Amino acid sequence: MTDLLIPTSAPVQERRLVTEVPGPRSRELMARRAAVVSAGVGTTLPVFVERAGGGVVVDVDGNSLVDLGAGIAVVNVGNAAPRVVAAVQEQVAAFTHTCFMVTPYEGYVAVCEELARVTPGTHEKRSALFNSGSEAVENAVKIARVATGRSAVVVFDHAYHGRTNLTMALTAKNMPYKSGFGPFAPEIYRVPMSYPFRDPAGLTGAEAAARAVRQIEAQVGAANVAAVLIEPIQGEGGFVVPAPGFLPAVADWARQAGAIFIADEVQTGFCRTGDWFASDHEGVVPDLVTLAKGMAGGLPLAAVTGRAELMDSVHTGGLGGTYGGNPLACAAALAAIETMRELDLAGAARAIGDTMLLRLRALQERHPAIGDVRGRGAMTAVELVKPGTTEPDPALTAAVAKRCHADGVVVLTAGTYGNVLRFLPPLVIGQDLLTEALDVLDAAFAAHA
Structure with a gap:
């Protein structure tokens, strides 16, 4: 530093x-x-x-x-980072909006190219851009359900995934995020997180994963699970860092069960934890990763990045949004990623x-x-x-x-x-x-x- x-x-x-x-x-x-x-x-x-x-x-x-x-x-790159400021100024003078779904522009594509480079794994990837972490998580669930033909989504104690109706259902904490806002979306199932400070003494990551898997198999059924959604380090839940071995074991089970492993890297992403993404720490390669927050130097931008065959399983027009991948935010993201890499x-x-x-x-x-x-x-x-x-x-x-x-x-x-x-x-x-x-x-x- x-x-x-x-x-x-x-x-x-x-x-x-x-x-x-x-x-x-x-x-x-x-x-x-x-x-x-x-x-x-x-x-x-x-x-x-x-x-x-x-x-x-x-x-x-x-x-x-x-x-x-x-x-x-x-x-993450600091407020009003010079590259971000210059990129946004140049873009705002050119055009502020066309809607990528109407008339596309290069910045959106360039951001997706960068995400394919920096996110975990060397497999072929696709991305879709949105406005907020909640939107990214909700769209990742949509993709997983289409790709698998299943409906159940497994989440964890202490999780936070957003404030929309579906993401409130995915979020664990009632107050202030959920109180009075129900009913919530169905087919959400919560299992124990690895929480070393509050787990029984000596419980390893592998043992905590086995505890979660037993509950999934008994209460949900592996064949019904569309996605397992987890923050590699929990954010609003209290910066809970799971015991070593927990994330790889959960990811392995999800793939064996035919479920999509989704890493919610909205808060942990873009160099925050000392790697580009928190999943990198134990070599975990998610099927889908949700991104936002540190991505664009303070401008609203989010993404789902994942395996090409999963991202392409959604019918044309099934993903998008009026402001998703706004050109100003894309310019900021390209400048922010360049800053992260250079510094x-x-x-x-x-x-x-x-x-x-x-x-x-x-x-x-x-x-x-x-x-x-x-x-x-x-x-x-x-x-x-x-x-x-x-x-x-x-x-x-x-x-x-x-x-x-x-x-x-x-x-x-x-x-x-x-x-x-x-x-x-x-x-x-x-x-x-x-x-x-x-x-x-x-x-x-x-x-x-």
Whole structure:
């Protein structure tokens, strides 16, 4: 990791507080927000951003906050990355939209060519582009059902896959994602995830996979399964990293059963975990992979990429959408992927992980409320519990996050029980800034010891 990853056009890379957080201008804008924006849209940190880049966001009051959220793992290449800005500016001057299904354009094809290169496996691939992770997941399920002629979809405890009707059914956590929004789509079956912190002591990845398979075979029937859908590292569920061997064993079973193995890499993709994709870590090659978030440097773009015979099994016109593969988003994605490759952002993510896990484990030694430290690359987390137990402590989690926010560091919470602090810095964050953010986190824990 090096400060050379920070573009010269980025804001000054420093944590700077000139008012309380949120400041008066942000509070004024929050009042305007309350008058016109649905109360159903939440806000983690009520500061309004004026500028962002590198590892900081600068609010309308002039406060510069260290960004350990990256827009929920979206701006992996940093906010307003130079290549992305230039590519979008050039494209917006040419044309903003035609709809690829009406009159196509090269950018869409070029993105699909890049996805065929960078996603796991050397087999022949096809892609279809969409707008959001939810859309990608929903379309992957559609493809799997057509390709197999089956209907059952297997998902896992603690999973998060989106907010549409089908993806709410696939998502495990009720509040805030599902409560009151049913009925949900049928033929969704949930089985146990490998969750080393909460599994019985000594349960291996292979044993956890066998536990899940037994439940599938007993309660669903292998011949009925269209797809097994899993996040290689769970996101909203609390950055749960399955035990080694779990993912390969589940993927092997799916193929033996004639089911499609779908890796939801919406949050883990595009160098976030120290590989281009989290599936790469154990050499798992999904049949289909869903992509979004870090793909296009902050512009809305998503994809399903997979085996050619599966992707081509859908009848013409069965996949698409008015804005799917928008030309501005495609231009941004090509520039973002080029940036990731040129700057070796997978290597940068590994360096971030080395720094963070070392500091977080040292923090755990001093604070027994940290029950678990986990993650990979620039996707790390701590799970907070009542000391000496595995009982979740969401109140402490919220308090530590609030203290970090007040002291100028953006952190996010997650987890089925609301007791996980998750860290997703932009992959271009500087070492000094990351160290300072971890110092603030350390002080926040000390304040609530």
